[in-house]
Amino acid sequence: MPTESGFLVELTRIRDERTHRPVLESLCLKERKRLLNSVPLVYALTSSRVKMVTIAALRPSVDRLPSILATTAISIILYLLGCLIYNVFFHPLAKYPGPISRATSLVPYLYGLASGQHHTIVKELHQEYGDVVRIAPNKLSYITGQAWKDIYGHKKSNEVEMPKDPQWQAADPNAQHLVFSTREKHGHFRRLFSNGFSDRSLRAQEPLLQSYVDMLIDGLERAANDNKGPVDIVQWFNWTTFDIIGDLTFGESFGCLENTEMHSWVNNMFQAIKGNMVVRVMQEIPVIAPYSNTILRQVLPARALQRREDHFRFAKEKVRQRLNNHAPRPDFMDNVLRQPPGQGLTFPELLSNSALLIMAGNKMQKLVDELATAFPQGDMITIETTSRLTYLPAVIEETLRLYPPLAVGIPRLVPDGGYIIEGQYAPAGTSVAVHHLAAYHSDGNFEKAECFIPERFIDTAAFRARRDVLQPFSFGPRNCIGKNLAYAETKIILARLLARFELALDERSRNWIDQKTYVIWGKPPMYVSLKLRQQQEQAVRNKGQTLPTAATDMDNQATLNSIQKAVWEGRLPLQITLAPSESRTYDKSDPYLISYPRVSYLPSLLSRLRAFYSATLIEPNSQAHDGWFSFEGVPLKWHLPVGLLYDLYAGADPASKGSGGNSDDANWAADSTDDPLPWQLTVHFSDWPDEELVRLDADGMVMNDAFINSVKEADFLRNGTAKGIMSLSKEDSSGLWRSVQDVDLPSFQRISNILLPSPNQPFRNIPIRIFLPLPPDSGSPSLKVFQSPVPPNLPTSNMAASQAILSRASATPQPQTLGSVLHTLLPNLFPSRRTPVLAKPVLHGAALPMSAPIEEVVRSSAYGDGWVYLVIRMMG
Secondary structure, eight states, X not given: OOOHHHHHHHHHHOBOTTTOSBGGGGSOHHHHHHHHTOOSOEEEEXXXXXXXEEEOOSSOOGGGHHHHHHHXXXXXHHXXXXXXXXXXXXXXXXXXXXXXXXXXXXXHHHHHHHHTOHHHHHHHHHHHHOSEEXXXXXXXEEOSHHHHHHHHSOOXXXXXXXXXXXXXXXXXXXXXXXXXXXXXXXXXXXXXXXXXXXXXXXXXXXXXXXXXXXXXXXXXXXXXXXXXXXXXXXXXXXXXHHHHHHXXXXXXXXXXXXXXXXXXXXXXXXXXXXXXXXXXXXXXXXXXXXXXXXXXXXXXXXXXHHHHHHHHHHHHHHHHHHHHSOOSSOXXXXXXXXXXXXXXXXXXXXXXXXXXXXXXXXXXHHHHHHHHHXXXXXXXXXXXXXXXXXXXXXXXXXXXXXXXXXSSOOOXXXXXXXXXXXXXXXXXXXXXXXXXHHHHTOTTTBTTTTSOOGGGGTSTTTSOBOGGGOOTTOOGGGSOTTHHHHHHHHHHHHHHHHHHEEEEEOGGGTTTTOOOEESEEOOOXXXXXXXXXXXXXXXXXXXTOOOOOGGGSHHHHHHHHHHHHHHHHOEEEEEEEEOGGGXXXXXXXXXXXXXXETTXXXXXXXXXXXXXXXXXXXXXXXXXXXXXXXXXXXXXXXXXXXXXXXXXXXXXXXXXXXXXXXXXXXXXXXXXXXXXXXXXXXXXXXXXXXXXXXXXXXXSHHHHHHHHHHHHHHHHHHHSSSHHHHTSOHHXXXXXXXXXXXXXXXXXXXXXXXXSOOTTSOOXXXXXXXXXXXXXXXXXXXXXXXXXXXXXXXXXXXXXXXXHXXXXXXXXXXXXXXXXXXXXXXXXXXXXXXXXXXXXXXETTEEOOTXXXXXXXXXXXXXXXXXXXXXXXXXX
């Protein structure tokens, strides 16, 4: 080791590399003394190349090192002990019950998150400590209905909404995100997306949903016939769910059911959710939190980082494609894309299924019995028909209680000023949450909470329960926007699955519900054995055998064709004037006169009208697709055919003038006065009524999509499946709409016959909509629409007594007539099946006879989209 004098000699030799003068000469006396008296190791520059050389300390302090370390250790211990004492005895949450280990340290909490056991640990803590538990030094867990309201419920305008806990926020706090947005942004986002999840949109999306359920059932049927052993039903459910969500979000599926494998993007998403739990744990540790993303980038392998980049790139590309293309039917983005520029969004994510019912034993058989009674042929299981069942929704509610989509709670942060939760004060900055699994498995909330008892949601008096606790899709303004879709999907899948197959749980999946959770469940495979039910096997053997109908006779078919030809040749004289407020000459503009086909649609006239009124329009920059029509101040629905609009608003009634015929039609008579013609309409090219009408677009795709979607709904009702319309070629799909625009009946018949059941094949249901105009002083909307699945044949209970006593095998189905349908749907207006007493049905301007077979009415007189639109007119 060099001496002091040796060190000084070395130091004096060091020269400044810029001035080449000795370094010590550039230091003042005070700086020299400080340098020479320094205790740590001294580093000096030994050459102009800036080499570092270590030299011995002038006054080594090796002897003091143990005392420094001891002092540091004692300080740390005292600090931790002080924190422990503070957290247990003096912390604002010290009064809340919970284990001391949870009050003193984050370690048990973080271990639960990282191990995937957080949900079960919290459940056990509530079983021991009650409705509220301190699960970490600054975290509280609740399991009551009041806590849902206090933490997640709607707040008054002057109250502060509890924000999401920062540890559970999106990686980018400034991201425009539906889930993690501010209160104001979230309200804006939700309004845009809500229409995509409304009941109306759900009905429009049902054909698509049913088509994927068809693929699910067909795939499981093939698996059952292959006899290759049990199948993983969770995998099939996931394939179905993500194909539906992909189609509704991006306009095309992920191809999971088609390829019988999960798409790589979906797999990456599951892996990312699990990986995010690691990030969440790191963000809970104050020392590491600011560097969590940096640490992960250094630790994760390049392949994982590349998968992450591919994941986001795929999503962006899918969204970009959807934004640039028109979907063939309404989807999640449909309403968003109609918003003015600058108010659009990205895409949502939601929804999960559970397969717990398969483990429910005799409860599943009870549900099977209900389905067998409601759907004896296993067909026409729809959103509407399943909504009438009793046991199925109870089973789903009980499944969601035992196995909720999220097992844990999404924490909120108590805002400044604190908050009263469950009658107790929670200080500002406290992380609070209602934990789903702990709440739903609490014996204090549900009697026999660990047992699968759907009856608790039917006979509410027989089972003690705090039902306001059950909020599987969360609560308040940020609850799951996809709740209706999730229920509809689950009902249809379960009903059709159990109606088609007998299911038996494989022994390997006996303890399937014992799962880990990383926000969402880590679902292992659920292996089940599949067997076609007996009636389904019989249906397969009898496939192709059809019941005779009145339309099988060739002469009768020729009659139906001639009626259809007359319907398509029907025309209405229209007199269209420009709105006075938009005309340079006010009310002096000449009217536009045309004889227009009844089966056509008003928007097809807009280009001609825009050209006709181009010289008189006040606003010269208005476009044809800005146009809309009104009658006596009422905006006309452009997606309805012209003939229907006239029957609705102008009071058409060219009743059949006493043509003899059947006695049950004898009461039909013509009105004494004719309706005024031409029909006088007003066209507008500004002030679009957004509250009443969906906006059109320049290339006509909105109108095309609305027509095709209506065709899909009718096709699904007629055939009980959407396979036909979903497999229609793009050329035929656009050709169908073009044939209606051009009133080209031969081309229309060629394409529509692909979708129609053959004449000797009965319909599953009748596509019929009934419009009932209401008087202005009724206190209701001016128009009421009835729509319900109508079978082509009368139910057995409505047949004649002589037929009712016959066995089902030998009984001849009795076709429904128009009178029987109206008597079933509107018994107060049509008390008789044979004679119209109070009201009469009008179609294409004609009052129809009550004895008309309803299936023949569809084949001969349906509009171009396949629907029979009846208008009900009061008599007298």
